[in-house]
Amino acid sequence: ADSVVVDISDATDGSLEVALHPKNAELGKRQVKTGKQVLIDQTDAQQISVSDTVTFINWGNVSITAVTKDPKTGLVTKIDAKLNLDNKDFKKTLKVTWIETSATIPAILTYFEHIICKPVLKPDDDxxxxxxxxxxxxxxxLTDSALKSLKKGDIIQIQRKGFFICDSVYDEKTIRFAGKAAPVVLISIPDGSTDLNIFPKSVQEWKKKTLLLSQNTDNKSAPKGATDLAKILADIKECGDSVRQLKADKASKEQITEKVNKLLALKIEFKTKAGIEWKPDIQLSQITDNKSAPKGATDLANKSGPKAATDLSKLLADIKECGDSVRQLKTDKASKEQVTEKVNKLLALKTEFKAQAGVDWKPDIQLSQLKQSNPSGGDQSNDIQKLDALVRAQGDVVRKLKTEKxxxxxxxxxxxKLLSLKADxxxxxxxxxxxxxQLNQTNGTNGGGNSGYAGQELDDLVQKQADSVRQLKSDKADKALVDEAVK
Incomplete structure (x- = not known):
């Protein structure tokens, strides 16, 4: 079920000479067998539809003529295709790894998880x-027959799958005793990546269970309300997976919209209860730790400190990490889509920083400077004015989107998002x-000195984001990137 046969009607038996490593020519080259039937991953097959152009890595583009699915399970059972090697446009195609059916050997991929599922134990944790x-x-x-030559202890990188160390070699001598060759046994080497998409489907589900176990066990000592947050986090994750699956299956727009609205409602509920925005890498322990922190230090829900030191410190670290990632992608000459996606994330982080700190981010900015220039945020009127400005700016965005259809x-x-801001x-x-x-008329504690500042700040932010959207459209970026920038 994890592999799917692709029948390429006009392909011929032959071989291709490809580099052992796409970015290190010194490692040499190897021969890759081609033929009428090749195998691809089920996860890749789920994203393929009739009439799609798909890039088979190291071979070229193929045109999909038919996709057969099991009506009961929804799994792809077979794909029919034709070569389209003259088409050299690889920018917006799905890239898949593949193996010719006769050039495979059996393999066992072994994955390990931590024995203690919580990263850091507290003094009162059992x-x-x-x-x-x-x-x-x-x-x-099944894996490439080239792995027959592996020796125990060899470390290899399998494209789009990660790093592995050979624990047991492929052995054909066992055929006379067991009727089949002993498979090569590979152990996955963790590389720090949080992207689960590189793993087989069964491994993804297994790792998700481990993550939920970590959150659920932490709830035993969590304060009241943390259990509800854990459930909302699990629901958001499940709903997000469902949205991605619907998009991969190219479901109807109504189905996707319904799920997206449910996902947004869950995120709003999370923000209401936790006091902070939901993020993909958020941990329940971070939320409960924030709630026990000194007032004004990390408690964003109370809005007692819009320039909370902990939150700004994390934003600074995220901006630095994202900036380093952008520079690395440019150095590696990554695709324009990858660079654009990272740049947009960086712009969003800088926008969030300015919204919370009240000043533009600069490479040499220090948290201590912010603390000195921005005393403790006891003045709630500043927050109210900022929320008022955010509501008005978001209303303008909604009207603009409707005008542009x-x-x-x-x-x-x-x-x-507008409703969430109004609730805040x-x-x-x-x-x-x-x-x-009119805040300066109705709010006696507000002298009205900051309304112009907040309005100007939001105007600058909206203008900067609008420039980013126009640049993406002029670059003919992918629709998903444009939509993300519009948000």
């Missing part, structure tokens, strides 16, 4: 509550937000 009793998973599969799901997401405003101000609201 380690027995965090023992992971399912730390090893073996996956049987943007996609329904893009408008829906912007509307939900009501929570902080005690009244519903209205377009004719």
């Amino acid at each position: 380690f027995k509550n965090f023992i992971n009793r399912d730390t090893k998973l073996e996956v049987q599969g 943007a996609a329904k799901d893009v408008i829906t997401e912007s509307v939900n 405003f009501k929570k902080a101000y005690g009244k519903d937000w209205t377009p004719d609201l």
Whole structure:
């Protein structure tokens, strides 16, 4: 079920000479067999539709003529295709790894997880509550026959799968005793990546269970309300996976929109209860730690410190890491899509930094400078004015999207963000937000000195993001990147 046969009608038996490593020519070259039938991963096959152009890495483009699925399971059972090697446009095609059916040997891929599932134990934690009793998973599969030459202890990198060390070599001598050759046994070497997509489907599900175990066991000592947050986190993860699967299956727009709206509602609920925005790498321990921190240090929910030191420190670290990643991608001459995606993420982080710190990010900026120039945020009126400005700016974005007749799901997401901001405003101000609201008249504690500053700040942010959107459109970037920038 993890592999799918692709029948390429006009292919012939032959071989290709390819580099052992795409970025290190000194390692030499090897021969890769081609033929009418090749195998690809089920996860890749799920993303392929009829009439698609798909890039078979090291071979070229092929045109998909038919996709056959099992009506009960939804799994792809066979794909029919034709070579389209004259088409050299690889920019927006799905890239897949493949093996010719006769050039395979059996393999066992072994994956390990941590015995203690919580990264850092607290002094009052009982380690027995965090023992992971399912730390090893073996996956049987097929791999390139070139791995016959591996020796025990050899370390290799399999394209799009990660690094492995050979624990047991492929052995044909066992055929006379067992009727089949002993498979090559490879152990996965962790590289620090959090991307689960490089793993087989069964390994992805297994790792998700381990992650949930870590969060659930932490709930035993968590304060009241943490259990609800853990459930919301799990629901967000499940709903996000469902959205991605629907998009991969090219489901109807109505189905996707329904799921996206549910996902946005869950994220809004999370923000309401946790006091901070949901992020893909967020951990329950971070939230509970923030709630026990000194008032004004990390408690964003109370808005007692819009320039909270911990949050700004993390933003600075994220900006530095993302900036390094952009520079590395440019050095490696990565695809334009990859660079653009990272650049947009960097711009979003800088925008968030300016919104919270009140100043533009600069390479030499120090957290100590911010603390000195921005005393403790006890003045709640500043936060209310900033929320008012954010609501007005987001309202402008929604109206602009409707005027330009943007996609329904893009408008829906912007509307939900606007509703979330209005909910935050009501929570902080005690009244519903209205377009004719005058804070300097109704809020006695506010001298009105900051409204122009907040408005100018938001105007600058909106202008900068609009420039980014226009640049993406002029570069004819992928629609997903443009939609992300519009958000």
